[in-house]
Amino acid sequence: MLAAQTVLALPTIVTREIPALEPAVLTVGSIHGGTKHNIIPDEVKLQLTLRSYTDEVRQALIDGIRRITRGLGEAAGLPPDRMPIVTVDEDEFTPATFNHPELTRRWVGTLREWLGPANLVEEKPVMGGEDFGMYGRTGERVPICILWLGSADRERSRAQHPGIDRNAYAREHGWAIGSLAALYDVTAEQALIDAAVRAFD
Numbered sequence: 001m002l003a004a005q006t007v008l009a010l011p012t013i014v015t016r017e018i019p020a021l022e023p024a025v026l027t028v029g030s031i032h033g034g035t036k037h038n039i040i041p042d043e044v045k046l047q048l049t050l051r052s053y054t055d056e057v058r059q060a061l062i063d064g065i066r067r068i069t070r071g072l073g074e075a076a077g078l079p080p081d082r083m084p085i086v087t088v089d090e091d092e093f094t095p096a097t098f099n100h101p102e103l104t105r106r107w108v109g110t111l112r113e114w115l116g117p118a119n120l121v122e123e124k125p126v127m128g129g130e131d132f133g134m135y136g137r138t139g140e141r142v143p144i145c146i147l148w149l150g151s152a153d154r155e156r157s158r159a160q161h162p163g164i165d166r167n168a169y170a171r172e173h174g175w176a177i178g179s180l181a182a183l184y185d186v187t188a189e190q191a192l193i194d195a196a197v198r199a200f201d
Contacts, residue, residue: 001076002044002072002073002076002078002084003031003033003044003046005072006028006046006068006069006072006084007028007031007046009068009072010026010028010048010064010065010068011026012068013026013060013061013064013065013068014026014061017060017064018057018060018061022052022053022054022057023051023052023053023057023125023127024050024051024052024057024061025049025050025051025052025127026048026049026050026061026065027048027049027050028046028047028048029047029048029049030045030046030047031044031045031046031047032044032045033045048065050062051127051129052096053096053125054096055095062086062088065086066086069084069086070083070084072084094129094130094131094133094134095133095134095137096133097130097132097133097136097144097146098133098136098144099144099145099146100136100143100144100145102143103143103144103145104145107145107147108120111147123148130146132144132146
């Protein structure tokens with residue numbers, strides 16, 4: 001019963017506590033408990049996924065989870081040693097990817113010249129997890145920019161999976177984009193070297 005109440009209560013953190021214009025996702029993706037239908041289990045384990053664009057919203061979600069689970073435990077009359085335990089697995093945390101505005105502007109301008117305006121599509125932000133975002137959170141705070149290269153023809157893809165309805169086939173441009181990425185990478189590396197030299201001057 002307590003596990004079911006928890007599953008229903010946690011999404012209210014997003015709907016009632018996070019500002020409406022701040023994207024946030026809280027998903028209870030896994031529930032494990034019990035061994036038989038007529039035996040009340042000693043414990044039930046829930047696994048959650050959190051998504052946000054800022055660290056502040058993520059922390060608000062975590063704080064809300066701790067508060068609500070403890071409140072439900074106290075309302076159920078659980079003893080202190082049986083209170084819900086909230087564990088945050090930082091190894092599975094994937095931060096939001098933030099495209100550096102100036103670097104993105106340069107990328108888009110160059111690619112528009114190389115590939116033509118018709119071959120560039122500006123996408124809205126998405127909540128999918130992407131490890132690439134970690135590159136922008138290093139101590140050096142190196143500017144980053146991620147882009148998607150279309151590599152599937154719509155008709156061929158739909159033949160394999162009817163749910164695919166995108167016409168973003170750009171495989172023939174991959175070499176040009178890869179060359180540009182390498183050029184920017186060298187530029188970024190040189191910028192780090194210059195910064196290190198200035199630090200020791």
